[in-house]
Amino acid sequence: MAKPFFMSKFDLRILATLAALLAVGAITQSCESHGTDAAAPYETFNMPANELTYPMLKQMALSSCLQCHDEFNSQAGFDQDIVAGKPDQSQLIQMVESGEMPKGGLPHLSDAQIAMIRTFIENDKSGAPPLPPLAATYASLKANLIDQSCISCHSQTSVKPHEPYMDTYDEVNDASDDMATELLEGSMPPKGHQAPSEEVKKAFVEWVNNGAPNN
Numbered sequence: 585m586a587k588p589f590f591m592s593k594f595d596l597r598i599l600a601t602l603a604a605l606l607a608v609g610a611i612t613q614s615c616e617s618h619g620t621d622a623a624a625p626y627e628t629f630n631m632p633a634n635e636l637t638y639p640m641l642k643q644m645a646l647s648s649c650l651q652c653h654d655e656f657n658s659q660a661g662f663d664q665d666i667v668a669g670k671p672d673q674s675q676l677i678q679m680v681e682s683g684e685m686p687k688g689g690l691p692h693l694s695d696a697q698i699a700m701i702r703t704f705i706e707n708d709k710s711g712a713p714p715l716p717p718l719a720a721t722y723a724s725l726k727a728n729l730i731d732q733s734c735i736s737c738h739s740q741t742s743v744k745p746h747e748p749y750m751d752t753y754d755e756v757n758d759a760s761d762d763m764a765t766e767l768l769e770g771s772m773p774p775k776g777h778q779a780p781s782e783e784v785k786k787a788f789v790e791w792v793n794n795g796a797p798n799n
């Protein structure tokens with residue numbers, strides 16, 4: 585995530601929205617008991633998870649931590665204290681949920697702030713192996729397109745499985761024309777989910793035009 589630290593107008597607009605939503609979160613929280621209802625991150629703050637940058641997370645959720653944890657100034661330092669992609673295995677989440685952190689008598693994080701940290705960790709790819717180079721081959725598109733943007737919904741093992749399934753080459757081959765259509769129309773993946781780049785879409789269409797070989 586090589587984003588510059590200064591914020592674009594766009595980031596600032598998101599930040600303003602988040603600030604408003606967090607304020608609402610804080611009010612709701614003071615009216616309810618601090619329950620263990622699993623927070624639904626998408627409902628807590630309405631923005632695509634892949635637009636949540638580390639500078640935003642630091643400012644909105646980790647500012648009190650910085651008093652004692654210099655390492656949280658950089659994402660590299662934060663990443664050392666979490667399991668990227670796995671909030672439930674990250675001790676940091678347990679510590680903020682239990683109120684063990686922040687130490688020093690500082691206020692507990694709000695549910696919205698914790699949801700934000702969870703979402704960031706879920707989408708943090710720093711622990712993942714690097715993707716293979718983009719090419720119009722099944723192996724490359726499986727890794728660069730299907731596993732990144734489609735499989736979370738189009739697998740028999742998804743939480744809510746949707747056809748067409750894309751777990752095997754044969755399934756992808758059968759669905760390849762429809763997949764290309766959806767990609768070109770921009771109707772898949774649904775709004776708010778990690779959309780593939782134009783280069784990735786082009787490579788997929790090229791592969792389909794080549795007869796969708798198992799390569």
Ligand code: HEC
Pocket residue numbers: 645646648649650651652653665675676679680685686687688690693
């Ligand atoms: C007042 C100082 C203070 C603040 C503020 C604070 N921490 Fe800590 N934190 C500590 C100390 C000291 C330790 C190590 C000793 C311990 O575990 O008690 C620690 C340990 C941790 C650890 C265990 C891994 C490690 O680095 O040792 C995590 C994760 C953590 N803190 C997260 C946070 C988060 C997230 C926040 C903000 C929400 C926060 N802390 C705020 C003092 C603080």
Ligand code: HEC
Pocket residue numbers: 729730733734735736737738746747748759762763764766767772773774777780
């Ligand atoms: C967040 C869940 C989700 C993700 C991610 C997702 N889809 Fe879908 N997809 C659906 C749902 C739900 C349907 C069925 C309802 C519909 O057509 O809107 C669907 C339907 C489809 C269909 C069938 C359309 C039809 O009219 O028969 C295709 C093809 C498809 N998706 C391709 C893709 C591709 C390609 C990706 C990745 C780039 C993708 N989807 C990512 C949820 C998802």
